[in-house]
Amino acid sequence: MSSANATHIQGGQLTYEALGNNRYKVSLTVFRDCGGASFSSIEPELDYRSTGCTGGSSVDMVLVGSPEAGSPYCPNTPGGPSQCGSGLRTNYQKGTFEVTVTLPPAAEWILSVTLNARPSVANINLGNGDLYYEARLNNLLPGNRIIQNTSAQYQALDIPIPFVCYQQERTVTFSATEPDGDSLVYALANPLLGCNEPNTYRSYTTVGRFIDLTPPSGPPCGAYIVNNSGTYSATYPISSFNVTGSCPLKTATPAFNFNAAQGSFTFTPSFYNPAVNSADNKYVVVGQVTEYRRFLDANGKKIYYKVGQVRRDMMLVVIDCNNNNQPTPPVGTGFVKSGVTIVNSRDSTFVTAYTCNYTEVRFRFSDPNPGDILTVTYPELDPPVPTLAKPTYLPSDVATFQLLGNGTKAPAGILRIQPDVLFEGKTYRIPLKIEDNGCPFKGVQFRTIVLKIGKGNFAKVVASSATPTICEGASVALTATPFRPDSVGLNPAKYGYQWDAAEGLDANDLGKQNITVKPTKTTRYRVRILGKDFREGTCSDTASVLVRVTPALKANFTTTSRGDNSGRTNIPARIFTFKNTTTNSVRTDSARWTYQRVKDGKGNAVNEKEVIFSRKYDPAELLLREGGQYAIKLSTYSTVGGAQCVTSEKVTLIEVRDIPNVFTPNGDNINDNFVLTAEETGSKIQIFNRWGRLIKEYTNYKGEWDGKDQPAGTYYYLLTDKEGKTTKGWVELAR
Known part of the structure; x- marks a missing residue:
């Protein structure tokens, strides 16, 4: 157990690096309150055991380098931007301790350091005041598989003691880099007093049920709190609300928005105590990162084993930023034919680019306070010699990031992407810190650019x-x-x-x-x-x-004919049916059917007008009344993509005999009956002999009269059609 009483330990983490031969360098990063005792009084002791929470060994850790104070204040603040000491404004100081130990293969090593004392905070019960740091290593996997593992490393850019503005949305990250290429799983966890001994959470009740959202010199606006009491937890560690609806009265619902994919959380602090250094403004949050390594089993199936776990203790400090708003989260944009997909979320910008595609994504940085100067910082993305402290975030063979106008009111960033095929399937993260020059507290916003490389299909x-x-x-x-x-x-x-x-x-x-x-x-x-x-x-x-x-069409058709609907063969054909048999044709192809009489009933050439009788694929029956020779033509073509293909034509000649004025009822089945034209069939007919005597009468004549019992000679008829029109005619009966 280390000796570090009354030092006001705020947070930090325990990580480790594999050196080979089961040797590990363990690092403890401590963040302390500048108002407490100095780092020289902190004497951390590393406990390491493979037997659960008991037994094991201990070794002293040594302070490496000089402690560094944070700089949350603007340069004009009395005491300076990085003030740290008794009687000065609240600030944090960071120090790192190290020790090297031997950790033989074991199912799980638990590495821990206990320091005292955690300062009073709003959301957890302190118990004995201890802050328990822990990391775990699994270097003996099922099947006696021995590995070495370097833990996930928290990014130095993400300070775990962030000052967050009251009633302003803020994103805090605890994302990590992974030196071994393992898969990382982010989670929010309970703070610990000891091994498997969590702190308990306190209950809360917000003062009143109303949040005042009225802007300066603006119309009244507020939010009604749906549920203003409960118990804090790992996933709801601070009073924060999602506000929906519209003014003058909105709705506030408890919400702490955790992004498990990026290791970040977004929230809006809803409570602030103006008392100096009030514990009501401090909240403990723990970000846990678990590593999983992929292997293939005997059947070639992917299996994942846990190989390590680290935890970062964070303390959120709520401050009143007055009229200084935090910087606006930057938005990434592309351009026409950029070949990328861009999604701007609450806390990140996701860019999907593709191999063999060189392009640009631009970022604009701005601040709601128009006079504020913005400074954007990010780690060295592709150091010449990568280390744990300086890992490779983004190889220059994949992309480069350039800032323009940094330290002005509107900086811009350009992500130039040029991935080779070797980087297909890789994902890279660029952490950004955007800071304004507000006084006394600088507004800070964090953003992660997530670049994913897909297979290029350009x-x-x-x-x-x-x-x-x-x-x-x-x-x-x-x-x-x-x-x-x-x-x-x-x-x-x-x-x-x-x-x-x-x-x-x-x-x-x-x-x-x-x-x-x-x-x-x-x-x-x-x-x-x-x-x-x-x-x-x-x-x-x-x-x-x-x-x-x-395929080209080849027009063709077949022809059938009949005299009338009686089925008798002694009536001359004058009703024709045509069937389209065009080669390569479909029913959607265009068709145009015409007839033209080219000879009269006596065989003389005539030049009559061509008549269109159908535009259907297969036309209806065609009735031709006048005798003679007719040219029947089918013209057909396909239409493809709005263009008309070559027209194909087929012409067939057909003969139509005139209905004779003589009939011969001699039993040879040819012209044995007196027939009428098709349009006359069904009419009333009265037949008279040459002396005017009515010899036969039909009310619905269908060509039945065969002259039976009548002598040869000329007969006259009176025809009354269905519309009452009466016509006269004659016919000769020959025997």
Whole structure:
């Protein structure tokens, strides 16, 4: 147990580094209140045991380097920006202790340090006041698999003693880097008094049920608190609310928004005690990071084993920032053909870029206070010699980040992305700290840029028509199009093109970007686009397009005919049925049916007008009343992509005999009855002999009269149609 009474220990973490041969360098980072005893009075002792919470060994840890004070204040603040000492404003001081120990393979090592005393805070019961730091190492895995592991390392940019502004949304992160490439799982955990001995949480009741949100010189506005009492917890460690609705009265719901993917949490402090150094303004939050390493089992299936765990104790200090608002979270934007996907969330900007695609994403930084100066800081992203303290965040072969106008009212950042195929599937995180020059407290905001590299598919083939379907005998233009920026940094992009040989493609065009093809059948055309000025030799992509060819139509049809609906064969054919049998045709193809009489009933040539009788695929029955020879024509064509293909035509000649004025009832089944035209069938008819005597009468005549019992000669008839119109005529009966 270390001796460090009344030092006001605020937080920190315990981490370790594998040195080989089961040797580990263990580091304790301590954050203390500047108003307490100095670091020289802190004598931490590392306990390490593989037998649970009992037994084990202890060793003293040594302070490394000089403690560093935080700088939460502006330079004009009395006492300076990094004041630290008795009688000065609240601040923190950071110190690091180290020791090297031997940790043979074990299912789980528990490394711990206990310091005293934690200052009074609002959300937990202090118990004996101890602050228990802990890390765990699992270097003997199932199946007697022995490993070595370096723990996840918390980022130095993320100070675990953040000053947060009352009633202003703030994001705090405890994200970590992973030297071994293990998977990290973030969680919020209970603070500890000892091994497996958590602090208990205090209950809370907000004063009143109303939060005043009225802006300076603005109209009244507030939020009603739905639930103003309860017990703090690891996942709700501070009075914070999500406010919804609209003024004058909004709704406040308890909320502490934890992002498990990024190791961050966003909240809006809703309570502040103006008393100096009040414990009511201090809240303990613990961010835990667990490491899992992937292996393959005997069947090649992925399995994950826990290999380590670290915890960071944080203390949130709520302050009244008065009229100084925190910097606005920056927003990332791309441009046309940037080839990236950008999602701006509450606490992060997610950028998905693709291999072999060089592009830019721009970030604008701003502050609600128009006169504030902003300073953006971030760690060295690609140090020449990476270390635990200076890991590689973003290899320059993947992307670079540049700040413009830093230290002005509106800095800007440019993320220039140029990933090679080797980085496919990788994810990189760039932590940003945005700080204004507000006084006395500087406004601070944190942001993480998450860059994910996907497989690049930048090649496309663009056809001259939206759907590359063409008529047989037609051509179509194809363009190999790289879907990447045309230029970056004013440097035009350069590409090479290689088409595969294919039907309808001229061999002289295989190396061109723009080609014209004339296939005679449906054909797929493939091209490879090569980056000539970027990752040449490794960056290329293929694309293809299927050009469908609609076969040419060959018009054809069949013809059937009949005299009338009676089924008798002794009536001349004058009702015709046509069936479309065009080759390669479908029912959606256009069809145009016409007839034209070219000869009269006596065989004389005539020049009558061509008549359209149908535009359907298969026309309705056609009735031809006048005798003679007719030309029946089918004109058909396909329409492809709005273009009309070549029209195909088929012409057939048919004969139509006149209805004779004589009939011969001799039993040969040819012209044995007196028939009428189709439109006359069904009419009333009265038949008279040459002396005017009525010999036969039909009310619905269908060609039944065969002259039975009547002598040869001329007969007259009176025909009354269905509309009451009466006509006269004659017919000769010949025997």
